[in-house]
Amino acid sequence: MSHSPLYLELRTRLLALIRTGELPAGSRLPAERLLAERFETTRVTLRQALGQLESEGCIYRSNRRGWFVSPARLVYEPVRDYSFTRYVTAQGRVPRTEVLGFEEMQAEERVATSLSLPVGAPVYRLKRRRYLDNRLVLVETIWLNARFLPGLEKYRFDQSLWQVFGEVYDIELVHKQITITPTALIGEEVAALEVTSGCPGLHITRISKTAAGETIEYDEEYWLHDVLTIALSTSSYG
Amino acid sequence: MSHSPLYLELRTRLLALIRTGELPAGSRLPAERLLAERFETTRVTLRQALGQLESEGCIYRSNRRGWFVSPARLVYEPVRDYSFTRYVTAQGRVPRTEVLGFEEMQAEERVATSLSLPVGAPVYRLKRRRYLDNRLVLVETIWLNARFLPGLEKYRFDQSLWQVFGEVYDIELVHKQITITPTALIGEEVAALEVTSGCPGLHITRISKTAAGETIEYDEEYWLHDVLTIALSTSSYG
DNA sequence: CCAGTTTATTGGTATAGACCAGAAATCTAA
DNA sequence: TTAGATTTCTGGTCTATACCAATAAACTGG
DSSP: OOOOOHHHHHHHHHHHHHHTTSSOTTOBOOOHHHHHHHTTSOHHHHHHHHHHHHHHTSEEEETTTEEEEOOOOEEEOTTTOOOHHHHHHHTTOOEEEEEEEEEEEEOOHHHHHHTTOOTTOEEEEEEEEEEETTEEEEEEEEEEEGGGSTTGGGSOSSSOHHHHIIIIIOOOEEEEEEEEEEEEOOHHHHHHHTOOTTOEEEEEEEEEEETTOOEEEEEEEEEETTSEEEEEEEEOOO | OOOOOHHHHHHHHHHHHHHTTSSOTTOBOOOHHHHHHHTTSOHHHHHHHHHHHHHHTSEEEETTTEEEEOOOOEEEOTTTOOOHHHHHHHTTOOEEEEEEEEEEEEOOHHHHHHTTOOTTOEEEEEEEEEEETTEEEEEEEEEEEGGGOTTGGGSOSSSOHHHHHHHHHOOOEEEEEEEEEEEEOOTHHHHHHTOOTTOEEEEEEEEEEETTOOEEEEEEEEEETTSEEEEEEEEOOO
């Protein structure tokens, strides 16, 4: 029986502090140097334990401000949920949306393919960041087929897009193709989410179509990995 | 403009070796000490770069044997796919299943709840490991409502369970409730998957029912995170 | 030729210390 | 009182080194 490595012991002791409520959800952990001293180890080893808990989704870091205890995960049902604001509110949490940019442009290849358009076709691009209980958890880029949404720039984008589709354009999106890939956040997304490079994340893409099969929306989302649990409930008859 | 940290530069250089085909999918990376020397840095910093690529799912490690380039991700469609063997084969990959144990037992609380049974009801428990192109990628525990599957112990478990359900018991599972949670692998799962603790993973649970609403199966799967992309294609009218 | 033992190699864990850069708190002068 | 400068605190990055444990390769005796 080989004994457990020190950093896993530290992980267990830290987790105990969280489970007992000594460090409640959302609270800040003591400084790394303090913890290292208290546990009689070095910062390097302590950080290994912290990284472990981060990977598990128990704690997260806010850029140079410290480590925090992760709150309960949000349940996301991609098949059913279409409004971030709505399903966040329904779970007793507080959503917030920040618009980073909106512009009309020409579809590049990847976007064109996803929207079933020729390269260079007119599309809108909307970039947003979303907060959960004031924590930045998601950055998304949405490309829209401009042909179906004339004058879209007149509307507000800090609320549900799908609501605008329905109320203004009488468009209902009933078909979705979704992919979910666990990965690490790098580059642009790191900057937008204000996290450290390599932070574990989820890459979710969504293509949405009308009942007639017209592709309206292509969405790319990058989530912090500890925020979500994905739930699906399906029936298949074949 | 602040310059990029060294470990991210190393990450980029390593990634270049992979992208150019100098290190093809499945191949082993040079030893850490060699790479550290070649890049004129220390093992500590080099390992930071390797950890980065591991989080992204570009490379993986095999216990004390070295680092390897991750092959392309497997596409898993939980709504449609029911046989690991089948969807792996369909994607031109080679599946393998290893049975770790099968026994009849009494349902503990979590299992009982999931199977809509009283605590202590008779259930079967099946533990399996699954390989993708000879790489161990998944460990699963399946609990089954014994009442619907008398004499199940007589059958082979290294193939599709659902096939047995259909052919022997005339049971077709059409309703599924699935949850997907990105996390890190620890404890039991680490041992079963022969990885290092804290290795990023996916926790997938599935509850399957017949058309009549009888809950037959409760499944808990732990996947290595770099193996999968999850795909969903849904239509909702309402 | 083979099975068992030894050795070398590899990643895994851990220490000790240094400096940097961003964020927050404090201080200071208008 | 407040806007701006300064200091302090925090995590982020990096070096250099050491030893451990599992694996794989080499060796050795039957």
